[in-house]
Amino acid sequence: MNVVSTLEQVREQIAAWRRQTLTIGFVPTMGYLHEGHLSLVDEAARQADRIVVSIYVNPTQFDPTEDLDVYPRDFDRDERLCRERGVALLFYPSNETMYTPDHSTWVQEESLTGALCGQSRPTHFRGVTTVVAKLFHIVQPDVAVFGRKDAQQALVIQRMVRDLNIPVSICTVPIVREPDGLAMSSRNRYLTGDQRQRALCLNRSLREAVGLHAQGERSAKCLVNIIREAVRQAEGNLDYVELVSRETLHPLEMVNEPALLAVAAHFGPTRLLDNADLG
Ligand code: PAF
Secondary structure (H helix, E strand, C coil), X not given: CEEECCHHHHHHHHHHHHHCCCCEEEEEECCCXXXXXXXXHHHHHHHCCEEEEEECCCHHHCCCCCCCCCCCCCHHHHHHHHHHCCCCEEECCCHHHHCCCCCCCCCCCCCHHHCCHHHHCCCHHHHHHHHHHHHHHHHCCCEEEEEHHHHHHHHHHHHXXXXXXXXXXXXXXXXXXXXXXXXXXXXXXXXXXXXXXXXXXXXXXXXXXXXXXXXXXXXXXXXXXXXXXXXXXXXXXXXEEEEEECCCCCECCECCCCEEEEEEEEECCEEEEEEEEEC
């Protein structure tokens, strides 16, 4: 595995692969890798000849009050996991490499980012789309893989790629869960034992809602209330729970098109996301 930190090194390696007509699969990450990330790597390996992973904790997608400084990092472990999983190029840039001090150009998706997480994190997606667009320009992959735990992020990136004609196909993979059902996230490590136990209500209540939907329940109010009540009982602090169109993220009153039941809640200071597809 080639471990590099400059744009020139990435471009040199990509050009060499292109000369050999090899295809490139890309998994952008913020590191502190878990099985969820590694499932993205596996999907990239199914779709392309060479896998590129980036590890970069992107400051522009954190609000000043958020956890940028304490975001978990363990480069040596990440490097080992990538090597073991067959990653061919690991890109580990510095802030200076990714952003010049007078950086002043942003990529902003203006429809989907107003919903769900965009309401409580108004600058978050601008940082995500900007850094992902930059990474796409640096790596120039044929395919890039994102996880469905961050369903809104994946949709926003698909929209960006479509709207800006970026020649990459976006592939998404299902949520990977811990044995107890908690959706895998680098932020799970912040949870105390008690907070973690209480956070299990997210997956449990989503399963319950999926079950009710399978039995014919179509009312958004009813399905959303299952999650709301479960979070209340678990003494979580609900950010949102919404049933939205999987295409536009507009709120739905009834499940009469492919829908996303999405929740964000705090357990202690840790904000967790989870979701389920309906319809
Ligand atoms: O999902 C993430 O880890 C980040 O938002 C991403 C896509 C790597 C951009 O920084």
